[in-house]
Amino acid sequence: MVVDSKLGFFILVDAGDNDVHKIREELLKIDEIKLVHCLIGPTDLICYGEADNIDAMREVITQKASELIEAKFNPISHTQTCLSLQCHGQQLTAEKHGHPTKTAAWIFADINIASALDISERLLSKNPEIICAHTVLGAQDTIFYVEADSLQRLMAVVDDGVRILRGIGNEGKSVKALSRTDTRLVLMP
Missing domain, CATH: 3.30.70.920 (Lrp/AsnC effector binding domain/regulation of amino acid metabolism (RAM) domain)
Known part of the structure; x- marks a missing residue:
């Protein structure tokens, strides 16, 4: 969505x-x-x-x-x-996301292949912990917001979902879809 x-x-x-x-x-x-x-x-x-x-x-x-x-x-x-x-996934709201009750993080990533939409949709469909993916104009290409039940599950989403996602590069070969990922944990009392 x-x-x-x-x-x-x-x-x-x-x-x-x-x-x-x-x-x-x-x-x-x-x-x-x-x-x-x-x-x-x-x-x-x-x-x-x-x-x-x-x-x-x-x-x-x-x-x-x-x-x-x-x-x-x-x-x-x-x-x-x-x-x-563009935002894919849930819309961020103060009521629902303003003060996370789960383990939360923001993931900043650059996209290595042409279709940002495809990457965002694939990650959202495979990882319900990814709340939304914003395609941005800025220092990064995409910003993801993630909430998981535990730090272990959050790291599984990052390691087994975000970091290993593959796509087709400009030469028609399989390449790592996201480059230069940066995960920042939310730390709030």
């Missing part, structure tokens, strides 16, 4: 020496931001938001989020924005 009702976007935040939980609380005050997860990894937070149009998204990124962060916290080390071009 493809979800395309609003313009989705991600903001990745390197919090520097700030309290990530306080930043999370402040970012959730912005209406367009649907969820914020604290991560273990090179970025400290991932925000998912939806805007009615590009101007509304621009306002969130350049004004609402940046002014809020700059006014209340020490300098943030870095932020990165990714535009969601």
Whole structure:
């Protein structure tokens, strides 16, 4: 299933020496931001938001989020924005995904073959733990959100599903479908 009702976007935040939980609380005050997860990894937070149009998204990124962060916290080390071009699977909502009750992770991946749609659909159909796959415009090609009953099951999805998936490359040969995968665990009290 493809979800395309609003313009989705991600903001990745390197919090520097700030309290990530306080930043999370402040970012959730912005209406367009649907969820914020604290991560273990090179970025400290991932925000998912939806805007009615590009101007509304621009306002969130350049004004609402940046002014809020700059006014209340020490300098943030870095932020990165990714535009969601298409979402496959479930739509992310604050009610259902805002505070995971299972072991959760975000997987960032680059695609090694031509058909991102095929890869996302294949992974979603074989791994019910993968909640959604966003094809993005940004540093990565795809962002997956995964919730599993245990860390062992989460690692099985990553190792036996995501990392070994094969596809047909541009020379007609079987190749690893995803390259440069980066799994970031959600760490929230």
